[in-house]
Amino acid sequence: MTHRIAGGIDPPRWPVLRWIGSLGSDVSEEMRHRLGATIANSTHAIVCGSVNSICVTLVAYARLDHPVLLVIAALDLLSLLARLGVMHGRFARFAPDVVFACGLLWASLIAATTTVVGFSDDMPMFIIVVASALGSCAGIVSRNFAAMRYALIQVAIIDLSYKVPFALRNPDFAPLLALQGLLFVIVCIGIMRQQRATTVRAIAAEIESRKQSFADPLTGLLNRRGLDAQAREMLAGGMANALLCLDLDGFKSVNDRLGHVAGDDLLCQVADRLREQAPSGSAICRLGGDEFLLLTTCVGEEDAKALASRLIRRLMTPYPVAGSLSTIGVSIGIGLIPADATDLRQATLDADRALYRAKAAGKGCFRIAAQPGPLFGEMAG
The missing domain is CATH 3.30.70.270 (Reverse transcriptase/Diguanylate cyclase domain)
Structure with missing residues (x-):
């Protein structure tokens, strides 16, 4: 997101985030901007995701009375406010870096909550946080597919957060969890590639249709x-x-x-x-x-x-x-x-x-x- 939030998203300024948030070099500038719109124009998804993760963390705090969970919930709220705050106004130029950085922070906070609960003995709460984490992964894959590295890093952070505690407490399952994690990443990549290809075709058809509506069919000049x-x-x-x-x-x-x-x-x-x-x-x-x-x-x-x-x-x-x-x-x-x-x-x-x-x-x-x-x-x- 930049000063052109409504239309798409520009690359972040910080080199690491620029690499993570790359939308690909195999498409035109207009196509990249339109692909970025799938990330930029998702305020509803951002709010719903953060509200869900904050509520789950607060419920976990109520059950476990672990003070770090309150810190996680507070950081989650601040992350949400930061992402919403840079979408408009004079801070819009910082939006690409803030949005991608806060997106990675949000995934890390979900992972932190899941890890804390995973090392507890509260199995019902562990099932709830894992279900919430998997739901977050589904949202990430469906919303951030245009920036595949960004989405994969988010998904990997969350996925490891419940596999690692379970594997440490149940080492016999570690090989199975490793295999399952690998297959999970492969499936996510396949889904995102297919989603991206479908979106690129749809945008390309729309661009071509718009060009045709503005062009003389014989000479290619403007009509x-x-x-x-x-x-x-x-x-x-x-x-x-x-x-x-x-x-x-x-x-x-x-x-x-x-x-x-x-x-x-x-x-x-x-x-x-x-x-x-x-x-x-x-x-x-x-x-x-x-x-x-x-x-x-x-x-x-x-x-x-x-x-x-x-x-x-x-x-x-x-x-x-x-x-x-x-x-x-x-x-x-x-x-x-x-x-x-x-x-x-x-x-x-x-x-x-x-x-x-x-x-x-x-x-x-x-x-x-x-x-x-x-x-x-x-x-x-």
């Missing part, structure tokens, strides 16, 4: 929904932007002459050239047919003009399509977006008007809409 989503992030940056509206000139004749397959190939090549020429961080959208939008951070009018000129030169370079070279052109309308804009509505209107003027001027050129003012107009490129 209008995807552009709107990325535009919100770009406009929130408080920087000036420019929206370029592009319409291919002569595409229809190539599509009619060579067929739709060749036309689709040509559109994909256009998309590749747009990606190649667009500044880093730009959003490129295919509106449909042979119309495209390009949203980019722009220092000023001259930057937008320079970009439009590069795009026209690059997109007019002949394309290898259906065994021959085909040439098309492009007309571009540019709408400037001030730093305080919150949406693309005005820029879209400006770019559309500028595009209309570019096509009326003979195509293969660009026009840029002037920023709103008393003498609103458009300037030729």
Whole structure:
């Protein structure tokens, strides 16, 4: 857990805890963050687990009158408060280390209670603490499977806490308990691996579905929904932007002459050239047919003009399509977006008007809409 508690969990800062809490290097950053959410978003499980262990420890104290059990219960309560306290507010940056450290402490406190009771002669209480410990292990495996080392260490600490006292008091059973402990760990690993694989597949499918809902299926560029989503992030940056509206000139004749397959190939090549020429961080959208939008951070009018000129030169370079070279052109309308804009509505209107003027001027050129003012107009490129 970090300042992004609601979305997932970042690696701890302390190297030992970073290794223990590793979510794996075989998945993307987004996948790791989503896997971490299975650990981070479990306040209910954390509270229930701690309340159970505290109650069991207090019952054990009432039966055994052993003062160390009161200390264990107090530490358990403090651990719970610490984990809850770092989930929000100014202490959130310490959350990864605190959560993993307190999780290990919680498992150790359960083990301490079980060990103390295990060396007593109170068999009913021993059965209760063992049942509680096994229940805690089940919760750990089902909740912390994303960080397998962390979960295995917790489970091993708890598992040893009742096997060791029993083996010391009944040495004849030690080999059987050792074998049972090994099998228990193997089963836990198998369950966690299967759970992790299932979760990874589900998250990957969700990510892919989201990408598909934001992408044009032919070119892989953004669709209008995807552009709107990325535009919100770009406009929130408080920087000036420019929206370029592009319409291919002569595409229809190539599509009619060579067929739709060749036309689709040509559109994909256009998309590749747009990606190649667009500044880093730009959003490129295919509106449909042979119309495209390009949203980019722009220092000023001259930057937008320079970009439009590069795009026209690059997109007019002949394309290898259906065994021959085909040439098309492009007309571009540019709408400037001030730093305080919150949406693309005005820029879209400006770019559309500028595009209309570019096509009326003979195509293969660009026009840029002037920023709103008393003498609103458009300037030729």
